[in-house]
Amino acid sequence: MKSILLTGTAGFIGSNFVPYFLEKYPEYHLINLDLLTYAGKLENLKECEDNPRYKFIKGDICNRELIEFIFNEYDIRGVIHFAAESHVDNSIKNPGVFVETNVNGTFTLLDVAQKYWMDKPFIYKEDYEGCRFHHISTDEVYGTLSDDPNDLFTEETPYAPNSPYSASKASSDMIIRSYVETYGMNCVITNCSNNYGPKQHDEKLIPTIIRKCLAGEAIPIYGDGKNIRDWLYVLDHCKGIDLVYHTGKKGETYNIGGRNERTNLQIVDTITSILDEKNPRENNKSYKELITFVEDRAGHDRRYAIDATKIENELGWRADETFDTGIIKTVDWYLKKYDQKQ
Numbered sequence: 001m002k003s004i005l006l007t008g009t010a011g012f013i014g015s016n017f018v019p020y021f022l023e024k025y026p027e028y029h030l031i032n033l034d035l036l037t038y039a040g041k042l043e044n045l046k047e048c049e050d051n052p053r054y055k056f057i058k059g060d061i062c063n064r065e066l067i068e069f070i071f072n073e074y075d076i077r078g079v080i081h082f083a084a085e086s087h088v089d090n091s092i093k094n095p096g097v098f099v100e101t102n103v104n105g106t107f108t109l110l111d112v113a114q115k116y117w118m119d120k121p122f123i124y125k126e127d128y129e130g131c132r133f134h135h136i137s138t139d140e141v142y143g144t145l146s147d148d149p150n151d152l153f154t155e156e157t158p159y160a161p162n163s164p165y166s167a168s169k170a171s172s173d174m175i176i177r178s179y180v181e182t183y184g185m186n187c188v189i190t191n192c193s194n195n196y197g198p199k200q201h202d203e204k205l206i207p208t209i210i211r212k213c214l215a216g217e218a219i220p221i222y223g224d225g226k227n228i229r230d231w232l233y234v235l236d237h238c239k240g241i242d243l244v245y246h247t248g249k250k251g252e253t254y255n256i257g258g259r260n261e262r263t264n265l266q267i268v269d270t271i272t273s274i275l276d277e278k279n280p281r282e283n284n285k286s287y288k289e290l291i292t293f294v295e296d297r298a299g300h301d302r303r304y305a306i307d308a309t310k311i312e313n314e315l316g317w318r319a320d321e322t323f324d325t326g327i328i329k330t331v332d333w334y335l336k337k338y339d340q341k342q
């Protein structure tokens with residue numbers, strides 16, 4: 001049995017990844033490390049609790065002693081690194097913790113892995129040759145795009161992060177790159193667009209829209225609502241990570257995106273239409289009435305859109321969900337979640 005260290009799995013993407021990965025690979029023992037910050041919830045992983053190949057450890061990726069202990073205790077043979085501070089608004093209010101977790105935490109994990117797996121630069125210890133470090137990153141490292149639909153982020157797009165969040169993720173990507181170049185370490189990076197789906201934290205756009213609708217409260221939309229994001233259903237991201245972890249080329253970066261560009265206004269329009277049908281308001285008015293424009297986010301990137309040609313052509317990845325199919329599943333999941341709590 002091979003032990004793989006997964007970090008940040010009590011959060012949104014990690015907690016969708018773990019059940020998928022556990023079921024697909026019966027030969028893996030998954031060690032899950034998460035600090036359980038405000039963003040991590042153990043109930044996200046409830047379905048895995050009784051699985052003997054799943055182990056949860058509460059701890060900080062910045063704690064070197066703990067990381068060394070975990071590598072030794074479980075003889076870690078691979079890392080998939082999700083843990084991060086991930087909310088742009090929080091990074092504007094409190095950037096320090098983003099640098100601490102996203103930059104220093106990534107460095108600590110990577111450095112411990114390098115020393116545990118390798119004898120010296122470019123020489124892996126006997127038996128450890130296949131060990132791989134997969135860093136989960138974001139398309140936000142590339143900055144913002146023009147409105148020209150042909151303008152897309154590729155793996156060659158120069159980094160130009162605009163928020164403390166994206167700058168901290170860009171920094172962590174650079175540290176990974178340096179360990180490939182300097183030590184010949186077997187690392188891969190995936191830069192993904194905006195995810196949506198079950199288990200996302202209440203603070204993010206789509207859960208906020210649904211929550212506010214159900215509470216009959218104003219739905220806050222930044223600026224003119226015309227900022228564009230490229231939306232990917234979370235399970236399609238998980239499948240892309242699986243593919244890159246197992247078949248990606250050492251030292252390479254792969255962009256993952258759903259070719260589903262939407263403005264924030266289109267998102268809110270779609271969700272309110274679905275809710276109008278599935279869960280009509282008592283006054284029979286549309287939820288659209290609740291849309292309220294609020295002061296724009298500082299440094300708000302205008303448009304993100306991914307060119308996923310590389311992962312599609314080289315590794316055969318395809319998104320299974322379109323936005324129209326994924327958003328229905330998502331709304332159904334949150335309707336159940338929020339109803340249960342009301």
Ligand SMILES: NC(=O)c1ccc[n+]([C@@H]2O[C@H](COP(=O)([O-])OP(=O)(O)OC[C@H]3O[C@@H](n4cnc5c(N)ncnc54)[C@H](O)[C@@H]3O)[C@@H](O)[C@H]2O)c1
Nearest residue numbers: 008010011012013035036037039040060061083084086195
């Ligand atoms: N959500 C998206 O749309 C998106 C898109 C592209 C890339 N990403 C990247 O994917 C990864 C996961 O994102 P997410 O949306 O699931 O984030 P999330 O905020 O939902 O979860 C992050 C998890 O990391 C944990 N964590 C935070 N600091 C930690 C620390 N110091 N030590 C250990 N654990 C810690 C939290 O407790 C939480 O469980 C991040 O690296 C993020 O940058 C996210």
